[in-house]
Amino acid sequence: MARAMGPSPTNEFDYDTIARQYDRHRRVGGPFIAPLARLAHDVGARRVLELGPGTGNSARGFLDAWPCELVALEQSAGMIAHARSKTIPGRWVRGDARELPFRDASFDMVFAVLVLQHIPEADAVIRECRRIVGDGCAAFVTAPRDFIEHHPLRPYFPSFSRIDLERFQPEGDLLELMxxxxxxxxxxxxxxxEPQPIDAAYLEKIANKFISTFHLIPDAEFQSGLAALRAEIERKGRLDEDMVWRSVVVWGRTRHAARNGCA
Ligand SMILES: C[S@@+](CC[C@H](N)C(=O)[O-])C[C@H]1O[C@@H](n2cnc3c(N)ncnc32)[C@H](O)[C@@H]1O
Known part of the structure; x- marks a missing residue:
């Protein structure tokens, strides 16, 4: 039986409704690609599965850093359609990360970028990952507790940290589950x-709700936070504090590196 690690209401989010505008404020890759590629290198991963690839930005970045046979499993038909239109090499499969339609030990690596916060049953996902990875590894990119608690935008959006603390599983819990x-x-x-200024360009991303947290903040709070932020940015050009986006890669190998002969 899957153990829910976070309360459900804030986990509900329909990616089909935003699939077409998802890439407007997103880029290929990210600072987590290098550690993912290093993990792939350490186990010599040839067959790789990505869970919840969305429109394929992490898949594209990963393939550039680590060419491999990629399968991407995504539950939103809208996100898959958009990803397919970008002709990223790989096989795109519609499915649920909690019940993987793959044989035991059929992959060398599985990874997911900012997906587990949408799935309260993280244990079911991790169990499935362990089943489908043979001699290899799994890695989950997530937001660390400390970053959520001290998020620079929380003075403007008081629910921001609470919403994300409820849905993002603590990295230590994920490690224990693995x-x-x-x-x-x-x-x-x-x-x-890299630090990013919180200026007019950043404000536009927030106004377009470029991360799912903004869709989950009550509308009145979102509008008043946005107005306060706009007034501050018009007055000063940018906030005193930059946005330094932090994440953490929670990884596990099915065997110890020494026995594998890996670094
Ligand atoms: C925040 S987006 C991240 C997309 C992509 N990994 C990226 O970094 O750009 C979360 C993605 O996970 C997908 N997702 C959520 N729950 C899922 C599940 N149970 N099985 C498969 N995909 C899921 C969503 O549809 C969405 O595309």
């Missing part, structure tokens, strides 16, 4: 993006 589901060696890799 151990209990049978990953022999596990670890955390902290990742940090």
């Amino acid at each position: 151990q209990s589901e049978g990953f022999a060696e596990t670890g955390l890799i902290a990742v940090e993006a």
Whole structure:
């Protein structure tokens, strides 16, 4: 039986409704691609599965860093249609990460970028990952607790941190789950993006709700936070604090590196 790790209401989010505008404020790749490629290198991953690839930005970045046979499993038909239109090499499959339609040990690596916060049953996902990875690894990119708690926008949107603390599983819990589901060696890799000014360009991304958290904030709070932020940016040009986006890669290998002969 799957163990829900976060309350459900804030996890509900329909990606079909935003698939066409998703890429407007998103780029290919990200600072987590290098650690994912290193993990792939360490296990010599040839067959790789990405869970919840969305419109394929992480898939594209990963393939550039680590060419491989990629399968991408996504539950939103709208996101898949958009990803397919970008002709990223790989096979796109519609499905649910909690019940993978693949044989045991059919992949060398599985990864997911900012997906588990949408799935309260993280244990079911991790169990499935352990089943379909043979001698290899799994990696989940997520938001660390500390980043959510001290998010620079929380003075403007008081619910921001609460919403994300409810839906993002603590990285330590995910690590423990990986151990209990049978990953022999596990670890955390902290990742940090280049600082970005919170200025008029950033304000436009927020106004377009470029991350799902903004869709989950009550509308009145969102509008008043946006107005306050706009007034501050018009007055000063940018906020004093930059946005330094942080994430963490929670990884597990099915065997110890020493036994594998890996670095
Ligand atoms: C925040 S987006 C991340 C997309 C992509 N990984 C990226 O980094 O751009 C989360 C994605 O996970 C997908 N997703 C959510 N729950 C899922 C599930 N149970 N199985 C498969 N995909 C899921 C959503 O449809 C959405 O495309």
